[in-house]
Amino acid sequence: MADYTIRRAQRDDVGAIVRMLADDQLGATRDDPRDLDPYLRAFDEIDADPNQYLVVVVSDGEPVGTLQLTIIPGLARRGALRGQIEAVRIHADHRGSGLGADLVRWAIDESRRRGCALVQLTSDVSRTDAHRFYERIGFVPSHTGFKLKF
Amino acid sequence: MADYTIRRAQRDDVGAIVRMLADDQLGATRDDPRDLDPYLRAFDEIDADPNQYLVVVVSDGEPVGTLQLTIIPGLARRGALRGQIEAVRIHADHRGSGLGADLVRWAIDESRRRGCALVQLTSDVSRTDAHRFYERIGFVPSHTGFKLKF
Numbered sequence: 001m002a003d004y005t006i007r008r009a010q011r012d013d014v015g016a017i018v019r020m021l022a023d024d025q026l027g028a029t030r031d032d033p034r035d036l037d038p039y040l041r042a043f044d045e046i047d048a049d050p051n052q053y054l055v056v057v058v059s060d061g062e063p064v065g066t067l068q069l070t071i072i073p074g075l076a077r078r079g080a081l082r083g084q085i086e087a088v089r090i091h092a093d094h095r096g097s098g099l100g101a102d103l104v105r106w107a108i109d110e111s112r113r114r115g116c117a118l119v120q121l122t123s124d125v126s127r128t129d130a131h132r133f134y135e136r137i138g139f140v141p142s143h144t145g146f147k148l149k150f
Numbered sequence: 151m152a153d154y155t156i157r158r159a160q161r162d163d164v165g166a167i168v169r170m171l172a173d174d175q176l177g178a179t180r181d182d183p184r185d186l187d188p189y190l191r192a193f194d195e196i197d198a199d200p201n202q203y204l205v206v207v208v209s210d211g212e213p214v215g216t217l218q219l220t221i222i223p224g225l226a227r228r229g230a231l232r233g234q235i236e237a238v239r240i241h242a243d244h245r246g247s248g249l250g251a252d253l254v255r256w257a258i259d260e261s262r263r264r265g266c267a268l269v270q271l272t273s274d275v276s277r278t279d280a281h282r283f284y285e286r287i288g289f290v291p292s293h294t295g296f297k298l299k300f
């Protein structure tokens with residue numbers, strides 16, 4: 001990890017992040033880096049919210065990995081905070097390097113630092129490689145994730 | 151639904167909500183309504199956050215159902231907002247009445263009103279009755295939900 005830096009994303013990183021979102025078996029049909037306006041609006045909302053951390057891993061000045069961590073307060077589990085990870089992507093040229101595990105471990109450590117009782121995420125049932133990856137890191141596939149799209 | 155009102159939870163509702171969280175096959179070991187202090191602190195944090203809606207269904211002046219809706223901004227799906235439902239509980243005396251479906255539909259409608267592109271939730275794999283309930287409402291079990299507890 002000597003060559004990588006994990007830091008909060010800046011507005012200038014949005015193009016690189018969206019290219020990673022779109023370069024994905026599922027994201028290819030959902031995301032399009034040619035029109036960044038909706039993404040920049042979303043970035044501003046994320047960046048203004050102290051419970052949102054959009055982060056990038058930077059190598060040679062370029063974002064090569066990203067995830068979003070959301071801190072969610074709740075009453076359950078004696079008023080526990082939970083950390084939630086979404087939109088994990090690693091640039092194709094940097095996969096298999098351990099970078100993804102380091103990035104997810106950053107989110108776990110940040111959640112612990114913020115006082116969360118747990119970290120959660122969902123992964124499409126078709127992403128079987130990702131499931132093995134999360135289990136190696138210590139996640140337990142204890143839940144079914146439901147979505148209802150409009 | 152003529153006898154029920156769905157409204158934002160108030161501080162005075164916290165005791166009734168925690169009793170519902172604890173009266174549950176999984177929550178019984180995790181929640182304890184005898185010490186409300188940590189729950190009241192969490193309530194204040196939820197109540198101050200415009201992206202959190204802790205709601206109750208009230209019947210005869212008493213909360214008999216609850217859920218928490220969180221609106222999460224993100225870059226994926228062209229900067230889509232997503233609604234996330236957590237901590238759905240219906241008082242034992244009011245189950246099977248359609249109240250749970252009405253409450254979840256309230257969260258779906260509110261998410262749509264806020265401009266979300268989807269609504270998501272996870273449910274413990276042991277809650278098979280709940281899974282059928284969510285599928286009847288239109289949710290698709292497309293994801294695996296992973297948790298890492300500290």
